[in-house]
Amino acid sequence: MLSPDPPEWPWLDQLSTPILVLDRPGSIRYVNPAAAAWLGLSARRLLDTPVGSLPPDGARLAEACARLAEGGASVTVKALTVAFDPDSERYADAVLCLADDGAEPLVLLEFHPRPDFPGTDPAQHLPQALSATLRGLAHELKNPLAGLRGAAQLLARQPEPQTRRYAEVILSEADRLLALTEAMLSPGPARPHEPVNLHAVLEQVRVLAESEAEWSAVIQRDYDPSLPELGGDPDRLTQAVWNLVRNALQAGATSVRLRTRAEHQARLGSEEHRLALRLDVIDDGTGVPEDLAERIFLPLVSGRAEGTGLGLALAQSVAREHGGLLSYRSRPGHTVFTLLLPAPGAAPEA
Numbered sequence: 001m002l003s004p005d006p007p008e009w010p011w012l013d014q015l016s017t018p019i020l021v022l023d024r025p026g027s028i029r030y031v032n033p034a035a036a037a038w039l040g041l042s043a044r045r046l047l048d049t050p051v052g053s054l055p056p057d058g059a060r061l062a063e064a065c066a067r068l069a070e071g072g073a074s075v076t077v078k079a080l081t082v083a084f085d086p087d088s089e090r091y092a093d094a095v096l097c098l099a100d101d102g103a104e105p106l107v108l109l110e111f112h113p114r115p116d117f118p119g120t121d122p123a124q125h126l127p128q129a130l131s132a133t134l135r136g137l138a139h140e141l142k143n144p145l146a147g148l149r150g151a152a153q154l155l156a157r158q159p160e161p162q163t164r165r166y167a168e169v170i171l172s173e174a175d176r177l178l179a180l181t182e183a184m185l186s187p188g189p190a191r192p193h194e195p196v197n198l199h200a201v202l203e204q205v206r207v208l209a210e211s212e213a214e215w216s217a218v219i220q221r222d223y224d225p226s227l228p229e230l231g232g233d234p235d236r237l238t239q240a241v242w243n244l245v246r247n248a249l250q251a252g253a254t255s256v257r258l259r260t261r262a263e264h265q266a267r268l269g270s271e272e273h274r275l276a277l278r279l280d281v282i283d284d285g286t287g288v289p290e291d292l293a294e295r296i297f298l299p300l301v302s303g304r305a306e307g308t309g310l311g312l313a314l315a316q317s318v319a320r321e322h323g324g325l326l327s328y329r330s331r332p333g334h335t336v337f338t339l340l341l342p343a344p345g346a347a348p349e350a
Contacts, residue, residue: 018111222259240318243311251285
């Protein structure tokens with residue numbers, strides 16, 4: 001039997017998502033601290049309890065376990081109520097999926113708490129629901145990312161220089177994504193800015209772009225080696241630039257040029273800086289559709305049917321986080337996205 005703090009599930013203890021582990025008959029074998037706190041009961045009191053006996057909607061969970069046993073990959077139970085006394089009702093969506101501790105098949109039950117009580121407008125709680133969904137997505141990403149990182153470590157041991165280079169990029173990207181998922185699971189203050197070499201960021205993006213484009217596009221470099229380092233978050237800057245380059249590739253570009261320059265007396269918003277660092281992402285793709293020209297940086301606006309419309313909005317957000325500005329000009333066959341960032345020590349003109 002699993003104890004309240006079993007060594008087989010230590011990673012579950014660190015999550016803020018309430019989670020129960022059930023055996024195949026449906027009895028509770030493990031309760032993580034978040035679940036005990038959310039349910040208001042100790043883990044020991046819940047162990048060995050049939051999930052079907054959780055009042056008042058336990059029967060729905062038992063039915064979901066039965067459906068999972070019939071061969072489903074996962075089962076979702078919407079608008080679930082759990083209440084051990086009438087004055088402390090909890091509301092949640094529940095997701096059940098198969099797990100394996102190496103000895104017997106088990107069921108992982110995740111509660112995604114909902115703040116909406118009966119009779120309230122669920123639309124009022126969309127931000128909280130979206131946050132819970134993103135945390136759930138972040139949780140699901142952690143396992144494949146760990147596997148990706150392990151495979152990259154094996155690749156890095158190969159003797160060929162090019163293989164090692166791509167392995168290093170995979171490792172770096174896996175670490176960056178793991179950091180992002182951790183931030184989504186446990187939000188905290190923004191990372192302090194640190195010295196960043198803009199060209200190191202561009203080289204990371206270049207290798208990613210060449211891996212994705214393969215032979216369909218040429219990634220060109222046109223760097224000003226005299227540019228100083230800037231203060232920033234390298235992960236956020238990498239994500240922003242990668243979004244710009246990836247948009248170019250998805251617009252059918254066969255050539256993407258990464259160009260850096262120093263810009264003097266640059267105006268960023270209402271302030272004029274003596275020196276700014278300018279990055280241009282220049283491509284020969286189809287360009288920005290005219291009907292989207294005024295809305296291209298808004299979330300959920302995309303010129304592609306399969307697009308999410310979040311990439312440019314995120315890039316604009318990163319530019320603002322760094323005191324900079326993102327702009328563009330476009331015509332069919334020639335599009336330039338320009339990221340202007342203030343140089344360190346170049347205070348705004350009085």
